Amino acid sequence: MLPVYRTFPLFSRLFLAGFGALALASCDSDDETSPIYNLSKxxxxxxxxxEGQYGTPNGEVSLFSKTSRSVIDNSTFRTVNQRDLGDVVQSMLVVDEQGYVVVNNSKKVEVINLRTFAAVATVTGLEQPRYAIAAAAGKVYISEWVALGGTGRVAVLDTRTNTITKTIAVGRQPEGMLLANGKVYVANSDENTVSVINPATDVVEATLPVQDGPTSLVQDQTGAIWVLCGGITRYGTTAPYPVLSSTPANLIKLNTTTPAASLVLPFTSGGASELRLNSTKTQLYYRYRGAVYQMSTGAAALPTTPLIRRSFYGFNIDPADNTIYGSIAPYSGTGKFIRYQPTGTAIDSFNVSLLPNGFVFY
Incomplete structure (x- = not known):
């Protein structure tokens, strides 16, 4: 419909203009004191x-309410901050009421007040950042690939000033990290090692040998550290980029004192990813060959039957009730996620935005 314009007398126009200014001032005051969101942890x-489309700053965070069983906002960052979040939203860390959103191709981390989702600071100068972990009080580690095929690093973020104070050289293409027993374990995905950093000194104290392609780590209820190694596939450098070599995936129960004594459970091929735990840390979950598998931490062999026969782009386990969240991500158009009972039975599904890859519970 075309807009309708009506002519007012001069006095009326001056009155309306003055009233409008007062109304805008009132609205501005309300905006300052009444945030759009006031979320409780x-x-x-x-x-x-x-993630959004690679090369464009349309990555976003959707807000889902378990209480109303609905998606409240598919552009939460833009709604609150009136600007784009960035290019390739990779991961997110929660520390108390602060969020650290890692935006890979924008080479930054957005620091968020999670109650309001208002941006607090932008940490720049990162190179292909991947994941973040709370390493110590006032300190967050951020894994960075830096450059394909080259040595990766871990950036040390001072959360009091939101500045990078140091970088720590690790292996190639560092991915997931785990804080366990006072040390930070870093999975170097383009080789077969795990770097061990002392967060008190920000120094690598050991490099543990594992299998090819470690990507994610968890610590179970007994204190044992599990490492999922997805294998490594090498491709040719010219079209049609043929596979030159490929190694299988392995799930490892790591012996940090004597790595050679670790329990190694081999897969038949590569591609296993996203190692997860349930709320009691007694059940492991991972993605492999278009399905999600569940395995007891006391098992001595890999499961042969999947829990969910569905290919996900990303998934996670709700620590409150072990509900499984799995995302479906067509490379064009709207993505969605499906919720499953711990038994693997589907509950419901919801549309979100482009390329949903992960879930953070708050």
Whole structure:
């Protein structure tokens, strides 16, 4: 419909202009004191990370309410901050009421007040950042690939000033990290090692041998560290980029004192990814060959039957009730996620944004 314009007398126009200015001032005052969101850290909120299209700054975070069973906002960052979040939303860390959103291709981390989702600071100068972990009080580690085929690093972020104070050289293409027993374990995905950093000194104290392609790590209820190694596939450098070599995936129960004594459970091929734990840390979950598998931490062999026969772009386990969240991500158009009972039975599904890859519970 075309807009309708009506002519007012001069006095009326001056009155309306003055009234409008007062109204705008009133609205501005309300905006300063009344945020759009006032979220409680009660486990009822789920942040869905949407990568967005590579090369464009349309990555976003969807806000899902478990209470109302609905997606509240598919552009939460833009709604609150009136600007783009960035290019390739990779991951997100929660520390108390602060969020650290890693935006890979924008080479930055957005620091967020999670109650309001207002941006607090932007940490720049990173090179292909991947994941973040709380390493110590006032300190967050951020894994960085830096450059394909080259040595990766871990950036040390001072959360009091939101500045990078140091970088620590690790292996090639560092991915997931785990804080366990006072040390930070870093999975170097383009080789077969795990770097061990002392967060008190920010120094690598050991490099542990594992299998090819470690990507994610967890610590179970007994204190044992599990490492999922996805294998490594090498491709030719010219079209049609043929596979030159490929190694299988392995799940490792790591012996940090004597790595050679670790329990190694081999897969038949590569591609296993996203190692997860349930709330009691007694069950392991991972993605492999278009399905999600579940395995007891006391098992001595890999499961042969999947829990969910569905290919996900990303998935996670809700620590409140072990509900499984899995994302479906067509490379064009709207993505969605499906929720499953711990038994693997589907509950419901919801549309989100482009390329949803992860879930953060708050």
């Amino acid at each position: 009660d486990g009822s909120n789920v942040f869905v990370l949407n």
